[in-house]
Amino acid sequence: MTLQKSVTTVEGDAGERQGEFETRHMRVNVGPQHPSTHGVLRLVVDLDGERIAAIKPQIGYLHTGFEKTMENRTYQQCVTYSNRMDYLHGFGHDLAYVLAAEKLVDARVPVRARRIRVILNELNRIASHLVFFGTGVLDLGALTPFFYTMREREKILDIFELVSGVRMNYGYFRVGGLYRDVPEEFEPMVRAFLAHFPRMMRQYEDVFVGNKIFVDRTKGVGVIGRDDALNVGLTGPSLRASGVGLDFRKAQPYGGYEEYDFNVPTSDAGDVRARFMMRFLELDESMKIVSQALDMLEPGPVQDPDRRISLPPRSELENSMEAVIFHFKLVTEGFHPPRGEVYVPTESARGEVGYYLVSDGGSMPYRVKVRVPSLINLQALEPACIGGLFADMVANIASLDPVMGDVDK
Amino acid sequence: MRDHATRNRATLESLFEEMGGRKSEIKGLLAYTLPSKRLVEVLYALKSAGYEMLSDIFGVDWLTYPGHPSSQSGGKRFTVAYNLYHLADAHRLFVRVELDEGERLPTATGLWRCANFMEREVFDMFGVEFDGHPDLRKLLTPEDLDGHPHRKDFPIGETPTLFNDGRYLDPASFRASIIGSDSGLTGWKGGARKGVRSDQELELVDQEVTGQPGGLAK
Numbered sequence: 001m002t003l004q005k006s007v008t009t010v011e012g013d014a015g016e017r018q019g020e021f022e023t024r025h026m027r028v029n030v031g032p033q034h035p036s037t038h039g040v041l042r043l044v045v046d047l048d049g050e051r052i053a054a055i056k057p058q059i060g061y062l063h064t065g066f067e068k069t070m071e072n073r074t075y076q077q078c079v080t081y082s083n084r085m086d087y088l089h090g091f092g093h094d095l096a097y098v099l100a101a102e103k104l105v106d107a108r109v110p111v112r113a114r115r116i117r118v119i120l121n122e123l124n125r126i127a128s129h130l131v132f133f134g135t136g137v138l139d140l141g142a143l144t145p146f147f148y149t150m151r152e153r154e155k156i157l158d159i160f161e162l163v164s165g166v167r168m169n170y171g172y173f174r175v176g177g178l179y180r181d182v183p184e185e186f187e188p189m190v191r192a193f194l195a196h197f198p199r200m201m202r203q204y205e206d207v208f209v210g211n212k213i214f215v216d217r218t219k220g221v222g223v224i225g226r227d228d229a230l231n232v233g234l235t236g237p238s239l240r241a242s243g244v245g246l247d248f249r250k251a252q253p254y255g256g257y258e259e260y261d262f263n264v265p266t267s268d269a270g271d272v273r274a275r276f277m278m279r280f281l282e283l284d285e286s287m288k289i290v291s292q293a294l295d296m297l298e299p300g301p302v303q304d305p306d307r308r309i310s311l312p313p314r315s316e317l318e319n320s321m322e323a324v325i326f327h328f329k330l331v332t333e334g335f336h337p338p339r340g341e342v343y344v345p346t347e348s349a350r351g352e353v354g355y356y357l358v359s360d361g362g363s364m365p366y367r368v369k370v371r372v373p374s375l376i377n378l379q380a381l382e383p384a385c386i387g388g389l390f391a392d393m394v395a396n397i398a399s400l401d402p403v404m405g406d407v408d409k
Numbered sequence: 410m411r412d413h414a415t416r417n418r419a420t421l422e423s424l425f426e427e428m429g430g431r432k433s434e435i436k437g438l439l440a441y442t443l444p445s446k447r448l449v450e451v452l453y454a455l456k457s458a459g460y461e462m463l464s465d466i467f468g469v470d471w472l473t474y475p476g477h478p479s480s481q482s483g484g485k486r487f488t489v490a491y492n493l494y495h496l497a498d499a500h501r502l503f504v505r506v507e508l509d510e511g512e513r514l515p516t517a518t519g520l521w522r523c524a525n526f527m528e529r530e531v532f533d534m535f536g537v538e539f540d541g542h543p544d545l546r547k548l549l550t551p552e553d554l555d556g557h558p559h560r561k562d563f564p565i566g567e568t569p570t571l572f573n574d575g576r577y578l579d580p581a582s583f584r585a586s587i588i589g590s591d592s593g594l595t596g597w598k599g600g601a602r603k604g605v606r607s608d609q610e611l612e613l614v615d616q617e618v619t620g621q622p623g624g625l626a627k
Contacts, residue, residue: 251499
């Protein structure tokens with residue numbers, strides 16, 4: 001595969017015209033291997049002096065064909081793939097997938113499973129935003145906050161490791177519930193984190209949120225207005241920074257989010273600073289949701305008892321022939337949802353994530369289409385960057401928080 | 410507000426009916442199937458009616474769907490769907506058009522700039538072309554990959570991949586080129602173990618496939 005994704009296809013002839021020496025526009029290639037692109041993103045930028053005249057993202061370097069792969073796996077196996085797209089907010093993608101699949105088979109998810117999912121999803125949102133702050137501020141030249149935010153992220157990853165066994169790429173949710181119940185240490189660990197984290201947030205405020213250099217560097221930079229934001233399809237915290245209070249946890253509650261009391265912070269500024277602040281304020285809201293869900297957490301089953309979807313308990317396999325048959329059918333072939341199609345929009349740390357599934361009555365989805373937020377948010381680079389300084393482009397990329405696995409699928 | 414929303418929806422419904430649209434509602438997913446000629450007109454009407462967000466555009470290939478009309482004569486093979494969201498009413502709507510191999514669609518980039526990447530993805534994955542698109546190139550797959558991966562007749566698995574410069578990527582020889590006769594620092598010379606314990610004799614299973622000497626045998 002050639003890595004050259006021809007520059008010539010970008011419209012306009014920057015630099016050269018016949019017979020005249022043209023120096024107005026200079027074409028600069030940024031990436032694909034560049035630390036501030038948060039992965040493998042290549043940008044072809046036309047510069048007019050220090051100002052950006054045109055910017056074209058060239059993507060696809062991480063394209064893995066997740067959708068096509070999922071079309072050739074059973075519904076339960078697909079959970080392995082969904083969290084690998086947005087590896088920083090894996091639980092968000094998992095939740096979006098299992099909700100869609102559950103709607104297809106009409107699964108009844110037990111309350112305890114729903115609450116544990118919400119707790120993990122919100123903790124993961126905090127972890128994802130912490131990476132966003134660490135790397136985002138790092139791109140602007142401040143190294144210290146990276147260590148501060150990674151320190152707390154480690155504590156969240158420890159919780160994830162406790163419940164799922166791994167620190168990333170969890171695969172812990174199942175269609176119809178969870179892989180298994182959380183261990184006893186889960187609740188005290190989350191409570192300890194909730195008690196500890198607000199103090200750390202005060203530190204963040206001191207170190208970078210209220211830091212004058214950081215404020216000067218981001219305020220009024222890369223402004224995206226309300227209309228522009230809707231036009232380029234922005235979702236998530238970046239859209240809320242542009243004055244549209246759209247959060248699918250509130251607008252179309254899913255997975256039990258209607259039970260919790262939380263706010264959706266919005267801002268009309270639309271600049272890089274606002275996009276940073278939206279995520280900072282969301283940390284508080286996520287903590288609220290986690291603590292409410294933890295208070296409401298009661299013992300109970302974590303998997304839909306329906307034998308057509310869930311594996312029978314291990315103890316039954318020794319006594320019941322029927323259980324053995326169900327077990328065998330589920331493991332070898334998986335369940336068969338009725339024909340139909342579903343789409344469930346959810347709110348990940350980056351924006352709207354939704355899995356569109358088509359079932360043909362077989363044990364594997366006929367069509368999987370993932371609406372990934374990073375890919376579509378990336379188009380907001382144009383309104384944000386054009387006319388601005390080249391040095392601010394890095395701040396703009398950071399503030400949109402793209403995860404390249406999520407962009408390239 | 411609610412009144413306004415229902416009235417709005419009633420006018421849209423009559424608009425769809427007048428255009429010969431087909432309504433379907435499965436598990437809360439509301440979709441209208443329309444003739445492709447009037448697509449942009451409908452999208453414009455929807456945008457003015459408050460469906461301000463275009464969430465996604467995607468295709469579906471019905472080639473191997475059991476009992477789908479496309480397997481008989483007359484049915485169209487592809488569906489391209491537009492996923493629209495109404496901000497004030499929190500209402501989602503899918504507008505679909507059906508088309509066959511070689512048919513083209515008008516672009517929606519004039520209405521929403523975000524349609525740019527979405528249409529490029531549909532073009533990349535299904536080969537559906539959009540008239541009037543400012544920059545219709547492949548989005549995700551390599552430029553020299555021939556074919557459209559999300560079509561149901563695109564080969565998957567260990568199938569040779571044809572690139573349009575005439576180059577083939579044959580999985581077996583590709584693997585051999587990685588393994589090579591020189592195993593490098595790992596000491597691994599290719600071959601796979603077939604369910605034996607480490608103290609038993611190891612059997613080389615894919616020597617014919619790789620065509621490489623060596624392996625862990627004996």
